[in-house]
Amino acid sequence: MEAWLAQIPPVTRAWLCLSVATSLAVQCHLVAPLQLYFNFKLAFTNAQLWRTVTTFLYFGSPSLDLLFHLYFFMRYSRMLEESSFANRKADYFWLLFLSSIMLLSLSPLFNLPFLSNPLAYVPVYFWSRRHPSTRVSIFGMFTMTAPYLPFALIMFSWALSGTWHAAAADLVGCAVGHVGWFARDVWTREMIGGRTILSEAPDSLKRLMGDI
Template sequence: MAYQTFQQEYLQIPLVTRAYTTACVLTTAAVQLELITPFQLYFNPELIFKNYQVWRLITNFLFFVQYRYCRMLEEGSFRGRTADFVFMFLFSGLLMTVFGMFVSLVFLGQAFTIMLVYVWSRRNPSVRMNFFGLLNFQAPFLPWVLMGFSLLLGNSIIVDLLGIAVGHIYFFLEDVFPDQPGGGLVKDPGVLKALFDTPEEDGNYNPSLRSGRGFPWGGAAPGG
């Protein structure tokens, strides 16, 4: 029964969030079980481009898991737009990889999470937040509150700044800059829509016009 409940909860997580979280959990578990080491995963441009260890372009994003805002984004402003959500992952990951070459970060997963937090917070400006029961603020301030908390703990804020910068670039290009409502400069290629988005049903299709015992005689099948 417990397994069935877990399976139901797991399958209710949106596709992209489920895949990303699963990859993070499996990667972390493999490290804890000493099947692999963090030294095989971290971001290192020299090893990537000279030794062709290209997996590091992906694995450095998997050593930190915080899927709450990822799920809220996919279930919220990206509902029904899986291809756009995947493209945001690819676009933001590429920017972080480029910027990561100029900063001393070996894992970019936490910065990626801050990016997701930033995009979610800017798309939900009216949501009220509470930080440890001490501080109340609007959602757009959340990334900066988290950065301030990191600073109080004595941690480097480079991670937070990188996530905020990439999140702002995406938000600006997609939500702020375009002149036409709903239009954005960050557009996913058609192949992603073909892979991830369900084709819209043809409103003019009438199954009663088909003949031949259900076979598509005389024309292409819907969506074909």
């Protein structure tokens, strides 16, 4: 297990370990889901700031849908960190950090108390746009080019959960992922002509994470 974890890039590994630890804590009744979800009033008015973090770590009670999201989040987060963000863990963390802020701001609008699933779709969507000609297979049943992957996964998630609300949360994650991709791959190239704070981590964060 240690050898397998060591092969996972650092940001993805930390996210995975914290998510599994959070789920285990809930299953062992050390914490309750009601203590983890994001609510603007509880988080900022009542100073329960941990909710701005734990909402991204709890994927729900054990279920097929939980395994589905964990598997694809880990697979494509790892692939993205090993390819587009190789040796750039600060930039990858910055992508997830900015995406988290966007999701927190959208949470009240879409009634999304838990934001782990939407955030998990950010690396999936980002990877799919960075590899538009790559063909992918879902469980060996369907083959498609990468840009269609996020929406195919949303349909699977909808089928597994049985509720449109779950699919809506994943769509919000795709929308945030699109903003992140646009800011890095389109805006900086066609409209700005260079990198901005939206596309690259600050130098202070890079030094903190050992990238410079």
